[in-house]
Amino acid sequence: MTLNTYNKEDKILLAVDCIIFGFDQEELKILLIKRNFEPEQGKWSLIGGFLKKEEILDEAATRVLQHLTGLNEIYMEQLHTFSKVDRDPADRTLSVAYYALIDLSQPDKNTLLKESAKWFTLKDAPKLIFDHNLMVERAMARLRRKALSKPIGFELLPEKFTMRTLQKLYEAILDNKLDKRNFISKFNSLDILIKLKEKDTSSSKKGAYLFQFDAEKYKRKVEEGFSFKL
Amino acid sequence: MTLNTYNKEDKILLAVDCIIFGFDQEELKILLIKRNFEPEQGKWSLIGGFLKKEEILDEAATRVLQHLTGLNEIYMEQLHTFSKVDRDPADRTLSVAYYALIDLSQPDKNTLLKESAKWFTLKDAPKLIFDHNLMVERAMARLRRKALSKPIGFELLPEKFTMRTLQKLYEAILDNKLDKRNFISKFNSLDILIKLKEKDTSSSKKGAYLFQFDAEKYKRKVEEGFSFKL
DNA sequence: GCAAAAGTGTTTTACCTACACCCATGC
DNA sequence: GCATGGGTGTAGGTAAAACACTTTTGC
Numbered sequence: 472m473t474l475n476t477y478n479k480e481d482k483i484l485l486a487v488d489c490i491i492f493g494f495d496q497e498e499l500k501i502l503l504i505k506r507n508f509e510p511e512q513g514k515w516s517l518i519g520g521f522l523k524k525e526e527i528l529d530e531a532a533t534r535v536l537q538h539l540t541g542l543n544e545i546y547m548e549q550l551h552t553f554s555k556v557d558r559d560p561a562d563r564t565l566s567v568a569y570y571a572l573i574d575l576s577q578p579d580k581n582t583l584l585k586e587s588a589k590w591f592t593l594k595d596a597p598k599l600i601f602d603h604n605l606m607v608e609r610a611m612a613r614l615r616r617k618a619l620s621k622p623i624g625f626e627l628l629p630e631k632f633t634m635r636t637l638q639k640l641y642e643a644i645l646d647n648k649l650d651k652r653n654f655i656s657k658f659n660s661l662d663i664l665i666k667l668k669e670k671d672t673s674s675s676k677k678g679a680y681l682f683q684f685d686a687e688k689y690k691r692k693v694e695e696g697f698s699f700k701l
Numbered sequence: 702m703t704l705n706t707y708n709k710e711d712k713i714l715l716a717v718d719c720i721i722f723g724f725d726q727e728e729l730k731i732l733l734i735k736r737n738f739e740p741e742q743g744k745w746s747l748i749g750g751f752l753k754k755e756e757i758l759d760e761a762a763t764r765v766l767q768h769l770t771g772l773n774e775i776y777m778e779q780l781h782t783f784s785k786v787d788r789d790p791a792d793r794t795l796s797v798a799y800y801a802l803i804d805l806s807q808p809d810k811n812t813l814l815k816e817s818a819k820w821f822t823l824k825d826a827p828k829l830i831f832d833h834n835l836m837v838e839r840a841m842a843r844l845r846r847k848a849l850s851k852p853i854g855f856e857l858l859p860e861k862f863t864m865r866t867l868q869k870l871y872e873a874i875l876d877n878k879l880d881k882r883n884f885i886s887k888f889n890s891l892d893i894l895i896k897l898k899e900k901d902t903s904s905s906k907k908g909a910y911l912f913q914f915d916a917e918k919y920k921r922k923v924e925e926g927f928s929f930k931l
Numbered sequence: 932g933c934a935a936a937a938g939t940g941t942t943t944t945a946c947c948t949a950c951a952c953c954c955a956t957g958c
Numbered sequence: 959g960c961a962t963g964g965g966t967g968t969a970g971g972t973a974a975a976a977c978a979c980t981t982t983t984g985c
Contacts, residue, residue, distance in 0.1 A: 476738065476739050476740065476791045476792070477714055477751065477791060477792050477794070480714055480751040481714075481715075481751065481752070481753055481754040482712035482713055482714055482715075483712055483713065483714075483715050483752065483754060484707055484710055484711075484712055484713075485711075485713050485715070485795065508706065509706050510706065521707065521710040521711065522711070522713065522784075522795075523711055524711040524713060524793055525786060525793075526786070527784045527785055527786060528782060528784040528795075529784075549781060549782065551779060552758060552779065552782045552797050554752075554757045554758040554759075555757055556755060556756070556757060561706045561707060562706070562707050563754055563755075564707070565715065565752075565758075567782050633937090634937090634938095635936085635937080650975075650976075650977085651937090651938085652938090652939070652940080652976095652977085653974075653975065653976085655938085655939090656939095656940090657974090660973095672983095674935095674936075675935065675936040675937065675982090675983085676934090676935070676936075676937095676982070676983040676984045676985085677935085677936060677937050677938085677981075677982040677983055677984095678936095678937080678982085678983085679936080679937060679938090680937090680938090700930070700973090700974090863964090864964090864965090865963085865964080880948075880949075880950085881964090881965085881966095882949095882950085882965090882966070882967080883947075883948065883949085885965085885966085886966095886967090887947090890946095902956090904962095904963075905955095905956080905957095905962065905963040905964065906955070906956040906957045906958080906961090906962065906963075906964095907954075907955045907956050907957090907962080907963065907964050907965085908955085908956080908963095908964080909963080909964060909965090910964090910965090930946090930947090
């Protein structure tokens with residue numbers, strides 16, 4: 472297929488790195504892996520891999536995540552492309568960063584394929600290789616910005632959740648306390664949650680009503696330009 | 702420097718494409734160029750070029766813009782990386798899109814180096830090659846989103862401008878009419894403009910006060926997490 | 932009966948919105 | 959003196975923010 476038109480141009484290695492956020496009903500976590508090849512073998516890193524010639528970026532990100540953790544059907548979003556010339560000392564490599572949010576209360580998502588992969592709370596995360604810390608910072612900023620205008624984070628919760636859990640998630644993302652009553656009435660007014668008859672009694676004697684995300688309603692609202700301010 | 706670690710990985714061509722928005726006090730425009738090489742020679746395209754091995758993306762974007770238009774010291778921002786496998790029929794090529802805003806009232810920015818480059822109003826822009834129309838759409842969406850929460854667009858204006866001009870810019874970006882009084886009091890309350898004693902008499906007999914962007918104040922506010930809602 | 936978490940409303944305040952008239956000047 | 963664009967303020971509604979007590983139940 473190649474027409475030889477671009478023969479003189481440089482070809483470059485393209486990596487994909489994934490910032491995987493998880494929420495375990497209490498804290499926001501991030502998935503890291505101990506690198507098992509040079510350079511920087513043995514250091515902690517984001518999960519990543521190289522883009523193959525016949526692949527699009529979204530596929531590569533999905534493949535990398537699936538391969539190193541067994542996780543699949545995870546919603547990922549492209550974040551930014553990092554290009555500092557010496558960011559990887561082994562070779563000139565660009566990296567396209569992706570980020571995702573996953574629900575750690577589902578046991579199958581909590582168990583990781585590789586021994587070398589591990590969940591860290593954001594505060595305890597070690598220093599990472601290359602520019603990976605920068606990537607995490609940027610992903611965190613994006614997550615925060617999105618959380619303020621979109622009901623992001625349904626990917627980070629089990630199918631059924633309590634208002635308390637939802638609020639804790641938002642508090643973890645935004646890193647501040649929110650008022651319980653205002654939070655609830657805000658989400659009620661958005662009209663994208665279904666209140667179930669069931670209760671969750673795992674964390675209290677009284678039990679808390681479970682809610683579900685109304686994906687249909689939300690989709691319709693998004694099409695009309697839905698967004699809110701928390 | 703290469704450690705041979707990544708020898709088996711694919712290397713890929715990386716392009717940089719620039720969506721250059723301009724504002725001439727009346728309308729929002731976009732800079733396009735008639736392509737003078739294959740494939741798609743003679744068709745309209747964004748300005749673009751290939752990333753060189755020793756270059757970072759921001760530099761490549763700047764170089765491409767400078768080389769094809771003579772424009773320099775333009776603020777650009779990375780938008781998104783496009784990776785559809787057959788987006789360029791000549792060879793597998795990824796493209797990192799950048800966007801910029803420039804002020805067309807300064808005569809030196811209005812004159813273009815190459816005959817083949819031309820400013821189009823958004824409505825009159827022709828169909829573009831590859832996925833460039835998609836890039837423009839996405840850049841436009843980003844610009845709109847940013848305009849609603851940041852005093853973007855100071856890059857699109859001369860150093861001194863009237864409130865009327867600023868409002869017209871916002872109307873062009875958001876594609877709707879705004880109320881004069883509300884707009885002015887909004888911007889006044891943000892406290893990032895300096896009202897000058899000078900007036901601009903080019904568009905009226907009475908003359909309109911000129912304003913300047915207070916970069917210092919704005920920087921301080923940004924550090925404190927400044928943002929607004931228009 | 933008390934500890935622990937759930938649930939629930941009201942008041943105040945800030946901001947957004949809609950709206951219309953006078954002013955200064957050049958011709 | 960009139961046409962053209964420039965400048966200005968207020969009132970009403972909506973949404974955000976602050977705030978405290980009662981309920982349920984297991985122990």
